[in-house]
Amino acid sequence: MRIMVQKQGATKCGLAEVLLLLAVLLIGRGTCTYHYGYNPCEEEEALSRGNPVIRSKQVCGRPTALNRNVGGEDSVAGEWPWQVSLMKMGKHVCGGALISNDWIVTAAHCFQQNSSPSQFNVLLGANKLENSWPHKLSIGVGEIFRNPRYAGEATSGDIALVRLAQPVRFTDYIIPICLPAANVHFPPGMKCWVTGWGDISEGQDLPAPKKLQKLQVPIIDTQTCRRLYSIDTGDNMPPKSIQDDMMCAGYAEGMRDTCKGDSGGPLMCRMNKVWLLAGIVSWGEGCAERNRPGVYIRLTSYQGWIRWHIPDMEFIQPSQGHIKVKNIGAGRTDGMGPTFFVTALLLAVWTLNRILA
Incomplete structure (x- = not known):
């Protein structure tokens, strides 16, 4: 027993x-x-x-750093990890956004028609342009693709894709932003953010150490934006037209806006805990002028063109309160x-x- x-x-x-x-x-x-x-x-x-x-097969739109100073203008390191500086001969000329490990999107007007990739490099992981921040990474440019629709200031097609000379490794300070599917709608009044190292007012450079600036802006519906741009046009200035591939964001009273040097930077909206690239800084009349909100290229208008150059690029659709993307598993x-x-x-x-x- x-x-x-x-x-x-x-x-x-x-x-x-x-x-x-x-x-x-x-x-x-x-x-x-x-x-x-x-x-x-x-x-x-x-x-x-x-x-x-x-x-998704790639992590995007979810920064690890959170800045709790919601009303401030200065960004903290890692807050916008897809923000890049497009530099020409070592000098900042435009902003841009990382969308994969080897592609960025920016504005077409940041380049001349015959621009050579060898003139440019892309700075990633930076919060201040003038310091020895250990997370910064500078990479050369392999190819530049300007959208063929672009025909000069305030015209359609002000978007460009830049292929990096080599892929980057993602870190807490270098992460791509998510691209919205073509049917994603950013409603009027939605509060979004724009970032950049541009002038703090017309003709006044961002002072040293050139810390990345952020600004919260509401989306403005297209009809309202067209009406604002038709006010006080002047006798010698034909009114600029807000095209269907454009979107507006900002304030009718002015005072807060993007400026020179912010071009090509991201207009970002947070949906269901993920940041989406809604628009690209394109143009405006002056900086922070009354009745002249910022005008952005609408990213959803260019899904086909982006996919033509980057066939495996993912475009996500927020669905039922969660993010739904291509099934890969x-x-x-x-x-x-x-x-x-x-x-x-x-x-x-x-x-x-x-x-x-």
Whole structure:
């Protein structure tokens, strides 16, 4: 009888240990790790509620740094990790946004028609232009693609793609921004942000150490923007037209706006915890003038053109309160992720121990 009890005990302990080990392994697999702005916990949470979330192959639009000084103008390091400086012969000329590990998007007017890529380099991971910030990375330009529709100031097609000479490695300070699908709508009144190292007023440079500036601006509907630009046009100045591939953001009263040097920079809107590139700084009349809000190229108008040059580029669609993108992995049963199976397994272990006790 004593030997039989020992054997039963051995069997009980062995089975329980195996099940507990499996539980630990599954828990380890289900651990949520925050990595370059992506938190898989949010995905598991959505799955447990039955909402499908398909993971993107690239992490975008989720900075790890958060600036709690909402009303300030200075940005903190890592707050806008897709912001780049386009430099010509070592001097800042335009802003831009990183959209993958080897592409940036900026304004077409930042380049002459015959611009040579060898004249330019792209500065990434920078918050201040004039310092020895250890996270900064300067990379040469491989190719420049100006949109063929662009025909000069205030015309359509003021968008350009720049392929970096070599891919970059993502860090907490270098992350791409997400591109919205063509049917994503940014409604009037939506509060978005624009960033850049441009002049702080017309003709006045950003003072040293040239810290990245940010400004919150509301989206203005196209009809209202066209009406504003028709006010006080003057006798010698034909009114500039707001085209369908343009969008406006800013304030009718002026005072706050982008300026020279901000061109090509991102207009960013946050949807469902992800930052989307809504527009590209294009033009305006003066800086922060009354009835002259900033005009941006609408990124959703150029999905086809971008995909032509970058076939594997992803465009995301916020859906049902979560981000839904191209499916690149195996699916899982809705509502039955790792958490469900771990709970069931632990319950089985507890029940078995009670039976064999």
